[in-house]
Amino acid sequence: MLEELFMPQSEAVSEKRFILPAGQFQRLFDALHQRGYQTIAPTLLDDAIVYEPVDSVSELPIGLTDEQRAGAYRVKRNPEGRTFFRYTVGPRSWKRYLYPPRQRLWQAERNGDGRFHVLAEQEDVPRYAFIGVRACELSAIQIQDRVFLSEQYQDEHYRLRRENALLIAVNCTAPSGVCFCTSLGTGPRVRDSFDLALTEVFGNNEHFFLVEVGTERGASLVEELGLPVAADQQCQMAEALIDSAEQRILKRLDTSDLKELLYRNLDSPHWEEVAKRCLTCSNCTMVCPTCFCHTVEDVTNLQGTVAERWRQWDSCFHVDFSYIHGSAVRISEASRYRQWITHKLASWQDQFGVIGCVGCGRCITWCPVGIDITEEVRALRRREGSRAAPASPKEENHANA
Amino acid sequence: MIPCPFRIRTVRRETQDTFTLELEPAGGSERFAFKPGQFNMLYVFGVGEIPISISGDPANAGVLMHTTREVGTVTKAMGRLKRGDIIGVRGPFGTPWPVQEAEGADVVIVAGGIGLAPLRPALYHMLAHRDRYEKIVLLYGARTPSDILYRRELQRWRAQFDLEVHITVDRAMSGWRGNVGVVTSLIPRAPFDPRSAVALVCGPEIMMRFTVLELQRRGVLPSQIYISMERNMKCGVGICGHCQLGHCFVCKDGPVFRYDRIEHLFERREI
Numbered sequence: 153m154l155e156e157l158f159m160p161q162s163e164a165v166s167e168k169r170f171i172l173p174a175g176q177f178q179r180l181f182d183a184l185h186q187r188g189y190q191t192i193a194p195t196l197l198d199d200a201i202v203y204e205p206v207d208s209v210s211e212l213p214i215g216l217t218d219e220q221r222a223g224a225y226r227v228k229r230n231p232e233g234r235t236f237f238r239y240t241v242g243p244r245s246w247k248r249y250l251y252p253p254r255q256r257l258w259q260a261e262r263n264g265d266g267r268f269h270v271l272a273e274q275e276d277v278p279r280y281a282f283i284g285v286r287a288c289e290l291s292a293i294q295i296q297d298r299v300f301l302s303e304q305y306q307d308e309h310y311r312l313r314r315e316n317a318l319l320i321a322v323n324c325t326a327p328s329g330v331c332f333c334t335s336l337g338t339g340p341r342v343r344d345s346f347d348l349a350l351t352e353v354f355g356n357n358e359h360f361f362l363v364e365v366g367t368e369r370g371a372s373l374v375e376e377l378g379l380p381v382a383a384d385q386q387c388q389m390a391e392a393l394i395d396s397a398e399q400r401i402l403k404r405l406d407t408s409d410l411k412e413l414l415y416r417n418l419d420s421p422h423w424e425e426v427a428k429r430c431l432t433c434s435n436c437t438m439v440c441p442t443c444f445c446h447t448v449e450d451v452t453n454l455q456g457t458v459a460e461r462w463r464q465w466d467s468c469f470h471v472d473f474s475y476i477h478g479s480a481v482r483i484s485e486a487s488r489y490r491q492w493i494t495h496k497l498a499s500w501q502d503q504f505g506v507i508g509c510v511g512c513g514r515c516i517t518w519c520p521v522g523i524d525i526t527e528e529v530r531a532l533r534r535r536e537g538s539r540a541a542p543a544s545p546k547e548e549n550h551a552n553a
Numbered sequence: 554m555i556p557c558p559f560r561i562r563t564v565r566r567e568t569q570d571t572f573t574l575e576l577e578p579a580g581g582s583e584r585f586a587f588k589p590g591q592f593n594m595l596y597v598f599g600v601g602e603i604p605i606s607i608s609g610d611p612a613n614a615g616v617l618m619h620t621t622r623e624v625g626t627v628t629k630a631m632g633r634l635k636r637g638d639i640i641g642v643r644g645p646f647g648t649p650w651p652v653q654e655a656e657g658a659d660v661v662i663v664a665g666g667i668g669l670a671p672l673r674p675a676l677y678h679m680l681a682h683r684d685r686y687e688k689i690v691l692l693y694g695a696r697t698p699s700d701i702l703y704r705r706e707l708q709r710w711r712a713q714f715d716l717e718v719h720i721t722v723d724r725a726m727s728g729w730r731g732n733v734g735v736v737t738s739l740i741p742r743a744p745f746d747p748r749s750a751v752a753l754v755c756g757p758e759i760m761m762r763f764t765v766l767e768l769q770r771r772g773v774l775p776s777q778i779y780i781s782m783e784r785n786m787k788c789g790v791g792i793c794g795h796c797q798l799g800h801c802f803v804c805k806d807g808p809v810f811r812y813d814r815i816e817h818l819f820e821r822r823e824i
Contacts, residue, residue, distance in 0.1 A: 257554070265638075299792060418821055444792060446788075447795070450601045475785050495797065
């Protein structure tokens with residue numbers, strides 16, 4: 153049912169590809185504005201590339217690229233020139249718009265002694281057009297669809313935002329050092345679930361977007377803009393850029409047996425080892441495009457006549473996340489890191505039928521101490537390997553003692 | 554997902570720190586149907602919302618009962634509410650006790666402290682359909698004699714010829730001539746057939762841990778034991794993430810679990 157509602161057809165509506173000259177990029181924004189969309193796109197804010205309301209292409213991170221590795225993020229000038237999309241993903245994800253960090257769920261008004269009535273939230277949500285959605289992020293959105301729009305429960309706040317959102321994807325051509333989408337089959341190439349997909353071709357006096365059409369909505373935009381059909385050679389130029397990006401993604405997460413690996417290792421001494429480094433700061437959960445945990449907060453006005461219920465992103469790294477009368481369930485740092493990674497990579501599969509990770513690498517970049525989810529999985533496998541290996545003489549001695 | 558207003562019909566003090574709220578829908582005459590073992594999210598204006606098990610009779614859908622202990626901000630505020638006040642209700646949520654599956658078998662109910670509250674609807678149901686069950690045994694442990702919940706009802710049930718009620722307290726007081734000791738001490742001599750009995754267990758986690766061990770020692774299979782779990786909950790519908798117990802969301806996959814299905818999680822710390 154989800155697929156019918158929100159997921160554009162997996163086969164492209166039109167097999168044809170089109171050309172949008174970079175100089176005409178603004179026309180796409182204008183067409184979207186005319187259709188009543190609020191355009192959200194990458195822009196530079198506080199030295200990071202983030203998704204913000206952007207009306208003009210001049211606000212895009214023109215000529216910028218990023219450098220990312222464990223615990224480090226830098227925006228730099230792109231030596232290539234004035235490109236639009238030669239960077240990967242920043243600290244924010246589209247989840248910020250579909251599932252806002254803080255939002256009011258309802259209000260209650262006191263009327264008289266001990267009585268009150270509850271008012272449902274009347275939301276006026278903009279129709280979002282997301283421009284620059286990467287392949288891994290499309291997967292992340294689909295994963296959150298499974299959380300918030302399940303058969304058992306549909307979250308109306310999410311639905312309101314999600315069902316009107318128009319997705320203009322961008323194929324990745326400049327992966328960073330933390331990307332591992334290829335291990336999860338989510339990128340770098342956009343495959344489906346978009347309205348339009350762009351590949352930015354730059355160089356040799358050429359600067360254009362190759363445009364793929366994913367839905368009727370996308371097709372009508374292409375038609376309105378009167379975009380010319382791409383020549384084979386132009387398609388090949390774009391393909392070559394994506395192929396090259398794919399080859400430059402070197403980080404790997406071995407997903408074979410992943411659920412079983414984590415379930416087998418609930419008692420691993422490795423968690424104590426991670427706990428020595430992990431600050432339980434919750435950065436990884438905040439930047440993760442699939443993490444969905446939230447708490448609620450009740451606030452009242454000064455007179456105590458109006459109360460409001462707000463929901464707010466929360467993190468399993470906080471001690472009070474698991475608090476029940478008197479104590480928290482997960483007190484040790486080790487148990488909280490174990491919860492996060494086991495949920496993300498293992499129990500998520502039991503809960504929602506997919507791995508909760510899309511390989512975007514945000515948790516690696518934004519971890520202040522550079523904990524790398526792929527390295528921790530590797531470390532677990534290594535420990536298992538060494539346990540399976542024949543005992544060293546020292547261990548034999550110990551066994552005899 | 555917004556709370557429905559319910560009016561407080563009565564606030565009954567059960568013990569020094571526990572009370573029962575009897576609620577009725579404030580909006581109209583709609584009935585509140587639930588299954589034994591399910592819970593509601595109860596909202597106190599301006600204070601907060603918490604999960605509380607339903608403790609009334611599932612056959613009497615006109616009255617909604619919740620027994621709770623005053624331990625936190627919300628339950629303390631709840632304890633100050635009075636007749637006629639409005640409380641917000643979302644629910645019912647969660648999985649029920651296996652009252653159908655247990656038909657034709659002995660049923661042993663093991664409750665610790667306030668853990669008797671979520672079991673009471675199951676007892677009501679089974680007593681209302683007494684002929685469907687073989688022996689029914691209730692083993693109940695309280696901290697002290699004055700902490701015994703539903704005292705009058707327990708006395709009435711105890712006088713009944715087709716229900717065995719055994720009570721124990723952790724600490725006796727002068728005048729107490731009953732059992733002293735943990736509730737698990739009642740299990741070895743309780744009259745039920747371990748090969749067929751279905752066990753329903755609710756109480757503090759440590760009590761459930763030892764109860765499950767003792768039941769297994771008597772020969773009850775893990776697949777015949779059901780326990781009701783408690784975790785932090787904010788939403789009740791599996792999207793806030795707080796109540797996770799391994800791959801389970803306690804709010805929708807629980808709170809009542811067949812023990813063999815979560816045995817590997819229950820035995821671990823800080824899961």
